Amino acid sequence: MGLTKQSTGSSVLGFKPHIERQHPGQKIIALAGNPNVGKSTVFNSLTGMRQHTGNWPGKTVSIAQGSFFHKGVHFLLVDIPGTYSLMANSVEEGVARDFICFGDPDAVIVVTDATCLERNLNLVLQVLEVTGNVVVCVNLIDDARRRKIRIDLEELSRLLGVTVAGTSARSGKGLDRLMDEVWTVTHEKPGCCRGSPLKIRYHEAVESAVGLMEPSLEAALNKKLCARWTALRLLEGDENLLESIRN
Amino acid sequence: MKQNADLYMKHDQFIPLSFLPTGKKARVRALMSKGISRRRMLDLGLILDTEVEALQKSPFGDPVAYLVRGAVIALRSEEASDILVEAM
Numbered sequence: 001m002g003l004t005k006q007s008t009g010s011s012v013l014g015f016k017p018h019i020e021r022q023h024p025g026q027k028i029i030a031l032a033g034n035p036n037v038g039k040s041t042v043f044n045s046l047t048g049m050r051q052h053t054g055n056w057p058g059k060t061v062s063i064a065q066g067s068f069f070h071k072g073v074h075f076l077l078v079d080i081p082g083t084y085s086l087m088a089n090s091v092e093e094g095v096a097r098d099f100i101c102f103g104d105p106d107a108v109i110v111v112t113d114a115t116c117l118e119r120n121l122n123l124v125l126q127v128l129e130v131t132g133n134v135v136v137c138v139n140l141i142d143d144a145r146r147r148k149i150r151i152d153l154e155e156l157s158r159l160l161g162v163t164v165a166g167t168s169a170r171s172g173k174g175l176d177r178l179m180d181e182v183w184t185v186t187h188e189k190p191g192c193c194r195g196s197p198l199k200i201r202y203h204e205a206v207e208s209a210v211g212l213m214e215p216s217l218e219a220a221l222n223k224k225l226c227a228r229w230t231a232l233r234l235l236e237g238d239e240n241l242l243e244s245i246r247n
Numbered sequence: 248m249k250q251n252a253d254l255y256m257k258h259d260q261f262i263p264l265s266f267l268p269t270g271k272k273a274r275v276r277a278l279m280s281k282g283i284s285r286r287r288m289l290d291l292g293l294i295l296d297t298e299v300e301a302l303q304k305s306p307f308g309d310p311v312a313y314l315v316r317g318a319v320i321a322l323r324s325e326e327a328s329d330i331l332v333e334a335m
Binding site for chain 2: 084085087089090115116117118119122
């Protein structure tokens with residue numbers, strides 16, 4: 001795993017994780033999702049034997065990476081730890097948050113469990129606050145069908161404002177379509193506000209505070225991070241984020 | 248003062264989730280935990296008004312399986328006792 005000197009520094013938080021592209025045309029995709037949603041199955045099915053596991057520098061969390069070709073494009077899939085949220089309450093969540101926010105992936109696949117979708121949407125919505133380059137993978141569709149649960153993928157996609165693909169990774173179903181969608185997202189990417197992903201609107205007081213902060217943040221961050229997301233995290237009192245931004 | 252008495256009365260109807268008998272349902276009324284534990288409860292979907300059902304105790308009585316928003320989660324009694332619920 002290629003790491004820059006600054007990403008292997010001594011500070012546990014506030015470092016910039018950076019996975020280097022093996023060549024310029026390669027697309028880096030973060031694979032996120034709650035624990036136990038079949039994320040590893042999706043990962044293994046897509047990467048086959050071409051994967052290796054490493055450690056996130058300074059932490060005891062293991063990260064698997066694997067590469068494969070789809071429609072002639074070389075993809076590097078990074079299997080980040082399964083988490084319920086990006087609020088960095090644990091080392092795993094911190095690593096997941098750091099990679100999605102600072103690791104500059106070309107797209108994020110959020111794997112969800114069709115049999116328990118509501119709870120999984122917590123992470124989806126948090127990821128959407130960071131970036132619009134997202135494909136939601138609704139996995140375990142066959143298990144859901146067996147339990148008489150039917151998911152309206154089109155409606156979900158319309159509500160979330162991003163593409164939703166249904167899969168049954170264990171039987172290999174839907175993975176091609178999933179990668180087709182990822183291919184599309186990575187080839188039409190103007191930045192964090194691609195398309196019109198669902199933005200949760202908060203209480204008036206929060207929104208006006210964000211409105212005040214956004215212009216200065218946009219200037220300071222220079223498109224590297226979503227200004228709105230940064231404003232919200234700073235309002236929450238996320239000091240680590242402030243440190244990371246300064247570096 | 249009457250206001251305070253009302254609040255006290257209200258809280259009297261709330262019990263810690265750890266006291267909810269198996270098979271019974273309740274609604275979340277308050278989270279007493281702070282910091283990371285609180286965050287975890289919120290992330291699992293245990294927010295105000297959420298319906299919870301006590302499903303099953305494990306052999307030693309702890310942890311207990313609860314049905315929350317379509318998902319089954321296991322909570323230790325120390326975690327469950329920090330969640331105040333109102334039996335339905």
